Amino acid sequence: MSEGCFHCGQEVPASDEYAIEVKGVLHPMCCPGCAAVATAIFDAGLDDYYQYRTEKGKKQNLDTIMAQLDAFDLEEVQQDFVASQGKHKSIILSVQGISCAACAWLIERHLKRFSAISRIHVNTTTNRATIHWDDSQMKLSALLGELSSIGYPSTPFQVDSNELNHAQNTKQFLYRLGIAGLATMQVMMLAVALYTGYFTDLEDEFRNYFRWISMIFATPVVLYSAQPFFFSALRALVQLRVNMDVPVSIAIFGAFIASCIATVTEQGEVYFESVSMFTFFLLLGRFLEQRARRKAAESSSNLQRLIPLTAWKLKQGEPEQVAAKSLKVGDTILVKPGDTIAADGDIVFGQTSVDESMLTGEHHHVPKSIGDSVFAGSINFDQNINVKVTKIGQQQLLNTIIRLQEEASDSKPQIAHLADKLARYFVPGLLLIATLTYLGWHFVKPEDAFWITLSVLVATCPCALSLATPAALTCGASALREKGLLVRSAKVFETLPRVDTMLFDKTGTLTKGNWRLTQCIPMDLMSEQECLRFAAALERSSSHPIAEAFKPFEDTSVYADNIEHQHGGLRGVINHKLVALGNGKFIGRQQFDQNLYLSVNGTVVASFELKDELRADAKQTIELLTSKGIDCQMLSGDPSPKAKIIADELGLSQCVHGATPAAKHQRLTTLQSQGKVVAMFGDGVNDAPVLAGANLSVAMGSGSDIAKNSADLILLGEQLGTISAGLDVANKTVGVIKQNLAWALGYNILILPLAIAGWVPPYLAAIGMSLSSLIVVANSVRLLKL
Structure with missing residues (x-):
């Protein structure tokens, strides 16, 4: 049979073993899974799905999927993701295989046939489905089974604690933003009446009335929406320092108090619309900035979801399905082909191949046999294996990666300290300039002095300057993680582009x-x-x-x-x-x-x-690094003369073999004394001293713990060529940091004289400041696409 599978489009066997006949038409199928899915769709009368879909379905392995579903009926498993509402329960599912609106239509139409399901909504953007159902009529496993039967295997969607906090903060931020936006619209309408009143004969009682109404609308903006700026500034001042929210807070609060005094005394001008407007734009800028920065950090938090909820625990040789979080060190679990491994451990029975791409970024299967280590979140492929649990919880490799990446984001390279220092001096300088601006305009045009000073404070707020480095570092670390490199120190970004010499251990590194x-x-x-x-x-x-x-x-x-x-x-x-x-x-x-x-x-x-x-790509990697002007050498503890043969085969410029840890360290210091910037690759305990002393240290992910603890960068996979890709990412990250700093400083230098001259009204100053910050963040997010 030459045509592809009717359901998923993949190649079908020569025989028509799995083909199904519907209304006299024979439809070819590649496997029993796709045949079962297509049969379920046709039997339910939902064959319009095949007419209106825009993409082929996904290949199905129903036996594996169905075998895992019963565990979702366990109460200790459900408590983390099922909400009870009276006799009904609700759940959010991550649905695999959704590609178009036809998929959502098929899912909703199929599940609505069951009386136990009271409500269902499928979101094709997030690939999630929200379902409310009566658990007494239909078990969760049966519900998931129905989804799987039509080609959409699903798992409960779980929000980790960081994401939950972020969601709560975002919700509160949106409340503040919404109030500021609504108030701005109302106050702007009143401001139009007040401004046009200067060109018409608006009676004083109406003018005062509009002012009072404007003050009422602006008050919740200042007292509620602007709270984050006030509290941030107050915390800084209590610690006898200033931050970028100090000038913003002075501007908002000062303008509001001045306008209130003008309203009560009926003398002077009011600028409630400016207060509301630039609070709104400030909040909008911060909100979009947080969204962009959150996107860069999502890759780490999403790793946590790779760990399955259940595991097959062996008790007296018999498998029993349990919640994965109940596993303890020493337990033995059965991992079937297609299952995701639930905990770190060592194989004690069987041999197989494992997909560790979620950890290493390398999309090939790694052979594993008795004694080999496997990691939570990786997928077993070939055969059943028994795994003795060695690490749980935060000790697992997946969680260690997340933790190390968080630690790396907290550390700062030299360029980041320079930016922080600039921002630290910039704010006091800004306050001084604002004071001088007020004094200058007070003698020239007193009625405009306050508002021009207000524009200076807002327009030149160093938000973009403070974001320039951390936004780029966060995105750069995420990009390296996607390449299979785990950053343990932020100095990687400034050191890696300067490296001119790379030393490689032999066993376990080049081999x-x-x-x-x-x-x-x-x-x-x-x-x-x-x-x-x-x-x-x-x-x-x-x-x-x-x-x-x-x-x-x-x-x-x-x-x-x-x-x-x-x-x-x-x-x-x-x-x-x-x-x-x-x-x-x-x-x-x-x-x-x-x-x-x-x-x-x-x-x-x-x-x-x-x-x-x-290693398959060792020679290619050495050639690529050499072409970039990096001197590659071997520094090995192996006494065998074969080390020299390997070094010559790979094109390494020098080979030092049979070296003790002390001799390795001596070789490193000799090169550094010659002005070389040295990166060291190693994987063993004997490499720890030289890794610690190198300008930049890279440990193989398969190496010893002590080597990884001494390293600045961990190569998670088996491909040495990853370091060349990492070099490109580091170079581009440094470039983006410099671009961000140039833009942030350039913008402030440009806008400052314009604001001092009185050419920038307060609301335009707020818009400009927010756009400046967003440009910095958007420029940094480009690194995620490398």
């Missing part, structure tokens, strides 16, 4: 740390096959990476007893013979190579040549 057998050399005492089987029998129980090299040669008829794992090798008993496998020193031969030796009853019977495979 994968995955050994493979390239040659077996028997000593004529045993055949090659016998030697391989003996070695494989010893390595069968080992989780060391070298054991993988012998797995293809395992023979169930050859079994090793009494295996002892010792430094440098293993010992055991095979067929009543004492067998040892290890390096030359372990079996009594002084060797400085990577070969392993097999001995039987103390006699060496074979040697095995092993090769640690180079």
Whole structure:
């Protein structure tokens, strides 16, 4: 069958095994999942969906999806996302596969057929559905099953605490903004009457009446809407410092009090419309700014949602579905193909491949077997595996990534401290200029002195200057995270573009740390096959990476007893013979190579040549970095002369091998004394000192904890080329910071003389200040698209 699947469009098998016939027409299907979905849609009389949809549906794996749904009926699972309203319950679902309005129509029409569901609304923008239903008539698992049956697998939408706080703050901010907006419209209408009254004979009693009404409308704007500015300024003044809200607060409060005095005394002019208007524009600018900055931080908070709500916990060998948050260290969980792993742990049974792209940014499956670590949020693909939980809660890698990224956002590079220092001196300078402006205009045109001073205070508020660096750093860190680089220190952005020398460890950095057998050399005492089987029998129980090299040669008829794992090798008993496998020193031969030796009853019977495979993109990465003017060298603790061969193969300019941690550190300091800006790549405990001393340190995500704790940047995946992409992001981030600072300073330098000259009315000053801040944030958000 040559045409694609009728439901999802993917290639279909040569046979018509899964095709379904509707009204005499045979529709090809690629799998039983798509066939079941299409059948459900046709049986419900909703086949118009196929006529009006704008995109194909998603390929379905119904068996996997349905197997997970029963857990959602557990009360301890539901309490986090289901709200009870009398006999009804409500839930917000994240729905997969929504691509157009036809999808929303199909979902709503299908679920409305059930009397248990009282209300449903599908939002095609957010891919969420809000459902109210009677739990006594329909279980949540059944509801989710119905969605899955028509091709829209769904999971409960959960808001984390940060997002919840943000939502509450946004709601309150919108109240303030709404009141300011409504009041501004009303006061502006009254202001028009007052201004036109100067050109017509408006009686004094009406003029005073309009003033009083304007004051009534402006009062909630000042006392409620403008509160964030007042409280921020007050906190700063209590600490004997000034911030950018001080001039804003003086401007708003001063204009309001002056207008109130003019209203009560019936002398002078009132500017309630200006007070309301620039409060509104200030709030609008801050609101849009927060929205933009929040977008940059969402990638981190969304990681938390990758962890599933339930897990299959093994009790006496039998799986029982439990809430994932109830898991404890030491528990063993069953992870089926297609399931998301619920906790960090080590595989104790089975082998499979895992998608860790949500952690590393690399979209390929990583092979895993007994002894390998797996992480919460990654997806199991091939086979069932049993995982012994080693970390839960905040100790899990996913949460560690989020926490480290938050810590990095709190640290500041030198350029950020410079911007903070400028802003710190700018505000007192602004207040001084405003004072001089008032004194100057007081002698020239006293009636305009206050309002011109007001414009100076508002127009030159250094909001954009204060945002210039943190907005760019937040977006830059998020962009690096998408590339698979976790920033642990904000100095990455100013140091990485200046790096001219990169030092690479060999094992686990330039190479994968995955050994493979390239040659077996028997000593004529045993055949090659016998030697391989003996070695494989010893390595069968080992989780060391070298054991993988012998797995293809395992023979169930050859079994090793009494295996002892010792430094440098293993010992055991095979067929009543004492067998040892290890390096030359372990079996009594002084060797400085990577070969392993097999001995039987103390006699060496074979040697095995092993090769640690180079990372696929190592050579390309070195070439790319070299083309950018970076000197790449090897600094390895491996004593084998093969290190030099690898260095030559990769095109590294120098190779230092067999180096102790002290020697590595000495090499680093020598380069730094020559004026080099050095970045060090490492993954082991012995790399920690040199990582700590480098100008910039990069640790492999698969490396030791102590190496990662010493690093400024963690490469989460297995692709070395990520660092080249990170170099581009860092360069562009620094560029954006400089652009932001230039714009913020340039705007203030330009607007200041205009405001002092009296050419900028207060409301235009507020608009200009808000637009200046938004330009800075919008420029920073461009980094998210890299």
